[in-house]
Amino acid sequence: MQATATVLVYSDDSNTREQVRLATGRRPASDVPQVEFIECATPAAVLKELDRGGIDVCVLDGEAVPMGGMGMCRQIKDEVFNCPPVLLLIGRPQDAWLATWSRADATAILPVEPVEFASALASLLRQKALSA
Template sequence: MSVKESALSPAEKEAVNVLVYSDNRETRADVMNAVGNRLGKDLPSINWVESATWQGAEMKIQEGDFSLLILDAETPKLGGIGLGKKVRDEIDPDMDYVVLIARPQDEWLARVSKPNAIIQYPINPRELSEVVTKILREKVSR
């Protein structure tokens, strides 16, 4: 181990996987640009994994080790609310996830799926970064 590697904190040595699910490429890019690849010196870097379909997202979640999911409720067929509930019910009851909603009246439905946070469009980069930072900081300290 080099001197440089030994000087790194555990958070700096490891990265976390975060999945962003949306059929809209611009939405996925907006999420990743809003959060970035690093949220702080005490947090690991982020490896972004994208999925445009719920089947692809579900397969990646089953195969991968994700610290957080960011799910677009506006995705057709199975939106982020339904996918989040499916993940919690069938794959991992402790999976952390954030739901993105377009209409304020959808918040009640999003709450039923019990996400860690609900963010309304248009995406506010500061709000999304704060939510992701809080969730990842809690996960790293566990």
């Protein structure tokens, strides 16, 4: 198991980014690596970090402004070679079909519910480790 996993968190709302950090803790599950976060508040910052490489999972806020996480997800799935898995934060369960359209790998509901979120993040980190 690698020592750390890098998780990119995109939201224009610092409270949402904090909810993600708090729900994750040092690691979302005992069988996955500890997590380091890269926080982005703009779409341009997300693209810059993905170009730099080394991202294991992206967590995108579907309610972000000016570009929501769903549009951001679809764009990076189209444009980023070997795009990391994406956990999309959605405002309501009924938005799951939009997450499918955006090609998100998993979803969690806002506000972040710690157990649900940590489970979804850990699952994506496991999948990433198996595909490496």
